[in-house]
Amino acid sequence: MGRDATLRRVGAGLGAVVLASAGLGGCGGEDEGPGGPKEPPAYEDPVELQPDGEGVLQLRYGPSAVEIGGRRFCLRTYNGRLNGPTIRIPRGEARRVRVDLHNDFTKSDYREIAGMMGHGRRSCHDFNLTNLHGHGLHVQPNLATPVPGDACEGSGCASGQRYYGDHVLHEVGPGEMARYRWDLDEDGTHHEGTNWYHPHIHGATAIQVMDGAAGALIIEGALDEMPELTRARERVVVMTQVAIDHENTVPLKEGEACTEDNLSVTDFLAVEARRATLINGKLAPRMVTAKGQVERWRLVYAGSPDELGIKLHVGLDARCARFDPRPIAMTQIARDGITLPQFYESDTAWVSPGYRIDLVVKMPEEEQTLCLVARRVTDPLGSVIASIEVTEKAGAPTETRLPREADVAKLAPPTTWTGQVDGVTREVSCEAVTEVHQKVVLLVPTPGEDPPNLHGDVSLSSCDPSEHGHDGHDTEGPACLCPDPNINCRRFDERRSWGYRSDRVMTVDTSERWQIRAFDGHPFHIHINPFLVCPNRSNKEPNFAHFRDTMWVQAEDGARDVLMHFRKFTGQFVAHCHKLNHEDEGMMELVEICAAGDRECLCLGTDENGACISQAGCLPEDTQCQFAEAATAAYPAPPLPDPTLCGP
Template sequence: MARDDSHTLRRTGSLAALTLSLAALAGCGGGEETSTTSTTPRPTSTYEDPPELQPGADGAYELRFGPSEVEIDGRRFCLRAYNGMTSGPTIRIPKGEDRKVHVNLHNDFTKSDFREIASMMGHGSRSCHDFNLTNLHGHGLHVQPNFATDDPADPCEGDGCAPEGRYFGDHVLHEVGPGESARYRWDLDEDGIHHEGTDWYHPHIHGSTAIQVMDGAAGALLIEGALDELPGIAKARERVMVMTQVPIDHENTVPLKEGEECTEDNLSVTDFLAVESLRATLINGKLRPRLTTPPGQVERWRMVYAGSPDEMGMKLHVAKDDSCSDFDKTPIETTQIARDGLTLPQFYRSDTVWVSPGYRADVMVKMPEGKQTLCLVGRRPNDLLGSVIAIVDVDPGAGEPTEVNLPAEADVAALAPPTSWTGTVDGEQMEVSCDSVETVHQKVVLLVPTPGSKPPDLSSDVALMSCDPGEHPHEVDPDAPVCICPDPNISCRKFDERRARGYRSDRVMTAGSPERWEIRAFDGHPFHIHINPFLVCPNKSNKEPNFAHWRDTMWVQAEDGPRDVIMNPRRFTGQFVLHCHKLNHEDEGMMELVEICDPGDEECLCQGTDESGACISQAGCQPDDLACQFAKTATDAYPAPPPPNPELCGP
């Protein structure tokens, strides 16, 4: 696929402790720094963009998930990753009007590897999952959620097809076992031209997502459009920065010995709890990469935060030496033009690029006019003083800049998705916006740990090990307490327990009917929903845009109060998920199954009817499910405690 000259130009170039840490991190939005860097500088490497994956002769992109030997910080590791690399290759989709993206996923493992995961940092309930089971999620895509629309001109043939000769859509409930494959087709423009932007792909297999993404199984998915052709952007130097956090220094990570081959029998990372440790941030699989750019150069940084579970505030400082062992306190302001692959309706200028797991940020950086070194510093709750994650050498020896002017704000804003539109709300046609839709239709509460529960005792060792799946069945425990929220949970319910009880879905909406949702969190979590982005209404955040704009992932914390969003379930019906994008939380059950139904489809919308013939929502409770009934009262009352209910909880 040929690209124009402007593209070539830019391509060459404990609870209390947790709460305290998150509050401190909030200062990364512009407060005074107390120090410069907290770590001794490690060796640097030369910055490189991820290689771009090219489609094969049949037009499909081939992704191979399997044991991958990679070198990081002078050591070799054997990781679960894509195409033998960390991170994965970039998939770039040129501008178009009827784009059908074929991706063939191959699982190159030959056997299962069942291991334990556990909530509450290992001290809560345990479950058993196959770390070699996988699938594929296009994070940020608005496409069919289950199966691609049947197209007689493009039938799926060969191994890995869905039933009836169809392709999979963005189907994250499908499982691709060792030795198996799956054929995906993402029809980007089926519901109008897909928004351009910086998205990404990664595995989404429940119970094993965190370990696989932590290993670096993540890659950029770039969808091009009119934004990329604007003056100030078209000739800017583009950098694709996929940030992962492989636990290279964790006590249970085992590098390869000299001469040792990487196989599925000697993988370096097998400890689920390593996700909780402080891990260095890699950019495109490299530690502290060093990039060079001309003075005055305008750069576009496409930043994908594939780390978890920590939030991170990134700032660009002027170095006091060429190794960034020290730097000026005052950071350089940058301009954000898009969040989560969605163009912003106005510039967001800040000295901090604040990200939570799953975020993307398109950042325009105007380089200084003289020769100097800049330090990109990341600060996280367990690294408040910060660590240098990249070094920028501004050097006249790098040649002439390809662009010296930032884009015009009005030009960028004109391409942003509108923040008001005409839709059907509660059966009435109306103008939909943050100001017009006042009724809260659905409430989502992200809880871990459960309020009032005792924090885990972290003084004792926790051992997670290989496991027999037969000893960890997903069954309903009849002796489980009714009036205690499971941990972790969404709205006092866990994904696995709802599946074990046979619920079809956990939350339903009607296609074409916008709804106002209230999202709350007890401590702090990134809320993410698949398929349809949501309109974020103005809020009190000091970390990211607080004007109305579109997102698919959003940080929610108690200190900022509830977040109001407008959901707009456009066109596509079917099942997908919403979850906390701290991926270990999602693996442990902090996820819901969402279904979009056609208007009037009672089988989809209702699990039955009550005595008066009214619909009992699929999101509701079975008559004997007392824990579900308690969960509803707890969610409705939150942040207040649920009212006493002797029928559920005794006097």
């Protein structure tokens, strides 16, 4: 069959096995009450945020009463909704997107966080402190470039009447606001695609995003004007996982108002618990579509920490209580907001925290029910997260043809370019640049260390930051241990307490090959500049070269190589694990792009010959940092013994 075939089934040789929907978010079982099964909620796209009279998008972060599965909760959200409204930016040139972020909380709420299911080192963070990150944007990382006639005025501006760019180090406290301007086309026309926005305040990112403070950010371009996609039925599918059933989550009582004093989710450990997957804030909504309709689904996975395998099955009843086990192949045309250079067809759309996937699916020509199922390690049979009713009652289809692969592929960014590598102008591609310039190792194991004891109850509560040593570093702890979690055997907070300017530095307008590994499994994400994923042996991802900004890395796949291109913008941003609890616990690096020859930016100091010691290096007295360098260089082997650091 060709690419226009309707709903190709995978595994046609399987027997007629029937699976029942199970687990959280299923269509059967948990929705049944004294009056019988409840009707599933109707699918709705998120509302779109409209600019005010001055062309500014107004986002308000604060406590909001929301209803999920018949219960009311008081959550930290945007504009009183679960999830935040969609920001859609039409195709254009020199686009400048103004966003005012208002923090409607009036006071701080300091809470403990800790890794290893609460058994790790504790720190204290303000869950009501916030900021804004445009995940997938290629814009100025710190402050927007000054534009004549457009100076920032009023409260919420940076110094010098500047707007903030994608500045995730800025903090917006309770009662404060910040003015952002995202100049999308400052470095040429911004790539079109499906992105998203969310808070990115270290220590509180996970709890805020898991509460539903996240929304789709769609940048339109040439792909969206392709006739087949213009006429397709587009759905914006934001998947989140609010901790509605955690033991410490407190729903609102009947008639109880939602305030900052009775928030439902305040326990950091709830982020690690298994939770139902919501679609646009609803449990297992029901879509209705025409027979033969081509649909374009913009998937945004704003959940954490689980990886999900999204599959589409034919339902054996109208409620998806049972479905055919043979999944249906789906066509991916874009990943992480960037058009793919060829179609990727698979029966599973694997999504890790932070992922976006654009899918095109043609509905069957006969009436039936389809079931969208999410599987994870803790839920191998999968849970139905949405049902699709294919019916003539939906009217005539608006489009019945999938786009041509060649038409989509020609809009993808090139996977070869000319750039500076090690001071030489040359061709840059996965085949041409083979030398590894930097290693990224997520959650490096400590050689010979026994697994920590994770048994026993733990409780994380409110805290006083003055009692938590949050800003100090441990000078007496063992130097030859890797903290958990970490990147390259180092924690974000520890590096800040030592006063390091940054953790990884590069020169603007250069390219490098990075090698990324993980001890178990983690989604690696970097801000500002997407990277080119080189061909690999993953069984979950496209195996051909393509651009991404978030990539699942697991031990079984070995090293994953990517090409970085540090285009146009200098400044500081971060790279981190997008399991947001890991990021909050310190699995993050402060990255800085420096101008050529800027030794203050590039160099921590100089050696005896006057050569630059990289900002990514170590102070002489920081022995743990020196051990971390050795551990990273040797990984996956253990570092060689060093009595000067570790003793005999």
